[in-house]
Amino acid sequence: MSDKDNERYRALMSKIGMHVEGVGVTGGVDPKLICTLKEASSLLRRLMVSEGDAFGLSALDESGNACLEYNAPGKMLLKLLKLHIPNDSRFNALYKFEPYIEMAMDHIKEFGLYPLLLTWWMQRSASEAQMLMKHFNDYVHKIRQEVKSARFLSRLNGYQRSSNKNYKELTEYVDALFEHHARLLVLRVDLSYSKENSKTTQAQAKRDRERLFENARSNKLFGDMLGYIWKLEHGPEKGFHYHMMFFFDGSKVREDVNLAKRIGEYWKSVVTKGRGLYYNCNASKWRYEKRGIGMVNYGDDLLREGLQAAVFYLTKTDLYMKLQTVGRGMGKGNRPSGKGSRGRPRAI
Known part of the structure; x- marks a missing residue:
């Protein structure tokens, strides 16, 4: 290896x-x-x-x-x-x-x-x-x-290249968000389904995700959201589920644990109409060796490194097998347009 x-x-x-x-x-x-x-x-x-x-x-x-x-x-x-x-x-x-x-x-x-x-x-x-x-x-x-x-060599190259390409695109996406904003409030929420609904199909999971982001355009809960990353996965017990990363404007919102909980409850009660479950990763930041969520400042190298690691692990986990998806298995929000104001003072 x-x-x-x-x-x-x-x-x-x-x-x-x-x-x-x-x-x-x-x-x-x-x-x-x-x-x-x-x-x-x-x-x-x-x-x-x-x-x-x-x-x-x-x-x-x-x-x-x-x-x-x-x-x-x-x-x-x-x-x-x-x-x-x-x-x-x-x-x-x-x-x-x-x-x-x-x-x-x-x-x-x-x-x-x-x-x-x-x-x-x-x-x-x-x-x-x-x-x-x-x-x-x-x-x-x-x-x-x-x-x-x-x-065979072409297949091998294509298999390995896809995750490398995803990682490059997502790190550039996060960097672009920081070029436009001094602080990002980063949330990680796993959105899944209850045990009774663990057989939810991939097509239904896709519709639920699309509904979540469609509703986000007009829902005040997401009013200060700047971007997001999602990845579809499947487990033998949980069935299909999403790893979500939400990026909010850190100059306008601060309570990451509460905000992540509200998003999870919205998924559970509104988007899936009671079929869903969620896991609020922000509620247990202390459990992890590296910090990459919560309030992350532009100039905080340690937290930026943790955030980069979190993105890395989302994109580099298909080493031995990949979920076969109908359409995309990973996505992100729109990249900020225009040139960021790198020269302005960064918040502490």
């Missing part, structure tokens, strides 16, 4: 553990699955650059039978096959694995390797053992060749 991937993995696990200001929601991401996918990705990358056959044959016994013996690549493959990676139709309809895992899983299914995990070690006739050895070795050869193909 590269240094960049390690950084992204730490970001993801920080999100799961709610170590970063305002990021993370119970039931959102399965940490066991993420750890499994991390191990699978690491095994696959090592397998791709390994050399030689995955399996060989033992010496024939008195009956002329033989069994398979694994080499270093074969040991990696067996570890991969023992990992519990979901591959059912419901999961695949929701998520898309990173290209290495997706490609490997497709060919595991094609080669029918999972049933062989139970019997590969058994003695069998020399001809049967030879065929089984070739079957495993052909699988390894195929995936080694595929990762070198222009098609």
